[in-house]
Amino acid sequence: MSHVKTNAMRILDSNNIKYSIITYDTKDKNIDGLSVAKKINRKPEEVFKTLVTQGNTGQLYVFIIPVAEELNLKKAARVSGEKKLDMIPVKDIPKYTGYVRGGCSPIGMKKAYPTFIHESAMQLDTIIVSGGKIGVQIELNPRDLQLITGAKIQKFIKLRE
Numbered sequence: 001m002s003h004v005k006t007n008a009m010r011i012l013d014s015n016n017i018k019y020s021i022i023t024y025d026t027k028d029k030n031i032d033g034l035s036v037a038k039k040i041n042r043k044p045e046e047v048f049k050t051l052v053t054q055g056n057t058g059q060l061y062v063f064i065i066p067v068a069e070e071l072n073l074k075k076a077a078r079v080s081g082e083k084k085l086d087m088i089p090v091k092d093i094p095k096y097t098g099y100v101r102g103g104c105s106p107i108g109m110k111k112a113y114p115t116f117i118h119e120s121a122m123q124l125d126t127i128i129v130s131g132g133k134i135g136v137q138i139e140l141n142p143r144d145l146q147l148i149t150g151a152k153i154q155k156f157i158k159l160r161e
Helices: 007-014 033-039 073-080 090-097 119-123 142-149
Strands: 019-023 048-055 060-066 085-087 115-118 127-133 136-140 152-154
Touching (some): 019 127, 048 090, 073 085, 073 115, 115 119, 119 142, 119 152, 127 142
Parallel strands (some): 115 152
Antiparallel strands (some): 048 060
């Protein structure tokens, strides 16, 4: 199956970063992270979601966390240096990132926002993030993702009990 190159893939290609493309069926409309992990037959710890937040200063921040986890906004605000962070409204995702919900890649957003990758990613050889289009994921080395996004490695999630 041939793939249309997304902006994220073009950036990885131009930086000679190795990655694999993983596609999944979107007919059932289940595009949340846990559904995607199941569809591509991977553990939820290996699949990461990209969350975009906005601080009280107006600055945007990107957080890349395992799909089964929830972002702790208080801890995320602390690591970003903001007093308070909120998730941006879903309708604003395309305006700020150039991507849509369910297809928001941490690579190749409209602007380079301060980005944070959850520390658990660094224990894995590869992680999976959105490829920039619903139905397309990219598998790559977490250090390469850190390099290309300029991300800091952090601990900022609330584990579900």
